[in-house]
Amino acid sequence: MSRTVTSLTNPTVKAVRALHQRKTRDETGLFVAEGLKNVTEGVETGAVPQILLYGREAADHPLLKAAAQAAEAAGGEVIEVTQDILAKVSRRDNPQAVVGVFQQVFTPLSALEPRSAGCWVALHRVRDPGNLGTIIRTADAAGCGGVLLVGECCDPYSVEAVRATMGSIFAVPLVKASEAEFAAWRGAWPGSVVGTLLTAQTDHRSAAYVAPTLVLMGNEQQGLPPAMAALCDVNVKIPMRGRADSLNLSVATGIMIYAAS
Numbered sequence: 001m002s003r004t005v006t007s008l009t010n011p012t013v014k015a016v017r018a019l020h021q022r023k024t025r026d027e028t029g030l031f032v033a034e035g036l037k038n039v040t041e042g043v044e045t046g047a048v049p050q051i052l053l054y055g056r057e058a059a060d061h062p063l064l065k066a067a068a069q070a071a072e073a074a075g076g077e078v079i080e081v082t083q084d085i086l087a088k089v090s091r092r093d094n095p096q097a098v099v100g101v102f103q104q105v106f107t108p109l110s111a112l113e114p115r116s117a118g119c120w121v122a123l124h125r126v127r128d129p130g131n132l133g134t135i136i137r138t139a140d141a142a143g144c145g146g147v148l149l150v151g152e153c154c155d156p157y158s159v160e161a162v163r164a165t166m167g168s169i170f171a172v173p174l175v176k177a178s179e180a181e182f183a184a185w186r187g188a189w190p191g192s193v194v195g196t197l198l199t200a201q202t203d204h205r206s207a208a209y210v211a212p213t214l215v216l217m218g219n220e221q222q223g224l225p226p227a228m229a230a231l232c233d234v235n236v237k238i239p240m241r242g243r244a245d246s247l248n249l250s251v252a253t254g255i256m257i258y259a260a261s
């Protein structure tokens, strides 16, 4: 049975608020998904909310009831909270009426099956959570096998990144690898590894992509360093026709995913 909490000092409410900090997410292995759509995406893909907070206006929604049932069946907490608590938990004046806390999932590099999808994405030192979330969403939409986070990256389970995934956080396998681990693993890749460089001579439309294609994208500021570009079978450039010297990382990744798929 769900209970009602009105105090910001309630321990569960404090624990959910603390998940805005990466340190707490790393320590607990938990993350926050906001909104009934995102929470339902999680439940429909087999994830179970460990904590479910909801506002009065969502109480009778059948999708909330389904999520609450899944949470309670697994021993999770289901709590009706005030608008003020939802606003504080979300750090927004107009918060979503439902907030779920889920377990983070990372797939080990060794568990990947490259031939299970036509295209995969590797991001080197991605910094911006909005870019990362948008890329996860795009990878999901295009049917990519997974997103590899190479080197020190921002957290895909930050509130900002999860928001930008629009629910795809639950659908796309995520992998963390150091540069050395990636370099060793890449040696056995059965298709093309395609790097993206502003200085490349090959147009992304004329490269020969042998499936499964692994697209490697660079960091927002520095781009792809020479050592990473050297791991690729080919490095390509998306033509820049105006005055802009580069594309936003998530836009360039979207173009590359569809070109290589």
Ligand SMILES: C[S@@+](CC[C@H](N)C(=O)[O-])C[C@H]1O[C@@H](n2cnc3c(N)ncnc32)[C@H](O)[C@@H]1O
Pocket: 196, 197, 198, 216, 217, 218, 219, 220, 221, 222, 223, 224, 236, 237, 238, 239, 240, 245, 246, 247, 248, 249, 252, 253
């Ligand atoms: C904002 S760009 C990085 C710009 C950086 N100053 C540089 O010199 O590469 C971020 C990443 O998006 C991709 N990218 C952006 N525009 C691109 C283009 N025109 N062709 C190929 N890749 C591009 C590359 O992976 C790049 O590392």
